[in-house]
Amino acid sequence: MSSPQRKVAIITGSARGIGAAIAERLSRDRFSVVINYAASATEADVLADKIEMAGGRAIVAQADVSQPSDVERMFEMADVAFGGVDVLVNNAGIMQLSPIAEATDAQFDAQIAVNLKGAFNTLREAARRIRQGGRIISLSSSQVDLLHPSYAIYAATKAGVETMTRVLAKELRGRKITVNAIAPGPIATALFPEGNSREAIDHRPSLAPLDRPGQPVDIAAIVAFLAGQDGAWINGEVIRANGGII
Numbered sequence: 001m002s003s004p005q006r007k008v009a010i011i012t013g014s015a016r017g018i019g020a021a022i023a024e025r026l027s028r029d030r031f032s033v034v035i036n037y038a039a040s041a042t043e044a045d046v047l048a049d050k051i052e053m054a055g056g057r058a059i060v061a062q063a064d065v066s067q068p069s070d071v072e073r074m075f076e077m078a079d080v081a082f083g084g085v086d087v088l089v090n091n092a093g094i095m096q097l098s099p100i101a102e103a104t105d106a107q108f109d110a111q112i113a114v115n116l117k118g119a120f121n122t123l124r125e126a127a128r129r130i131r132q133g134g135r136i137i138s139l140s141s142s143q144v145d146l147l148h149p150s151y152a153i154y155a156a157t158k159a160g161v162e163t164m165t166r167v168l169a170k171e172l173r174g175r176k177i178t179v180n181a182i183a184p185g186p187i188a189t190a191l192f193p194e195g196n197s198r199e200a201i202d203h204r205p206s207l208a209p210l211d212r213p214g215q216p217v218d219i220a221a222i223v224a225f226l227a228g229q230d231g232a233w234i235n236g237e238v239i240r241a242n243g244g245i246i
């Protein structure tokens, strides 16, 4: 008996960090995966090789999510390699922390370009192309509720992602596509050292009553749930996944 056809998932920013854990997990769940990167070409190739060695199917796609033409090209690469797209995981993101009084225009523009415009670019392409029954999952942040000082711009971009998620869920009526977001608390990746003191990083995990830092695989498991059959009735939601820090 032949095994069922693999579905196809694009995971933005998946050469490293949370995105890489998501790509590995979805591959284990029998998705063909598109590993998107902006700069981390070597890491993307290494991950694709690892997935193929484990019996999965993966391609790498360079695309800056802030550029609409790059995003369009990435979806076209998925079409050519795998025949279509069923799942978008909108994971690429940057964080540059500063109190508003000291924030630069460059910090504002960069986070808007990648986190908000990047999310828009990928959501728009997904809304046009994702097959019936598909799933769209975006990464927000628990900072939308925590509202810690210095996170204003970053949290504002993620609040925008959550709003687009809820609206798009309604716009896709009739296509059996769910649109959700996951809002992690602190996860041990390279995102954190940027703009953070060592003291702050060491302190944060102790805030979670589950008494350990969050790991990329914790978030990958929630993506797998939403992308799989068991998550089919969750739509237009934001799942806060932070070990209980809020």
Ligand code: NDP
Pocket: 012, 013, 014, 015, 016, 017, 018, 019, 036, 037, 038, 039, 040, 041, 063, 064, 065, 066, 090, 091, 092, 093, 094, 095, 114, 118, 139, 140, 141, 142, 183, 184, 185, 186, 187, 188, 189, 190, 191, 192
């Ligand atoms: P990392 O800094 O570890 O990785 C960021 C990823 O985003 C990289 O793969 C990077 O790719 C990619 N990326 C950045 N800019 C672009 C761009 N213009 N186009 C395409 N890809 C890009 O971050 P995390 O893994 O920690 O974060 C992943 C997501 O989770 C982000 O959206 C983040 O905001 C969110 N999040 C993270 C939390 C955490 O504590 N870590 C908490 C809450 C939310 P490349 O290396 O190729 O540039």
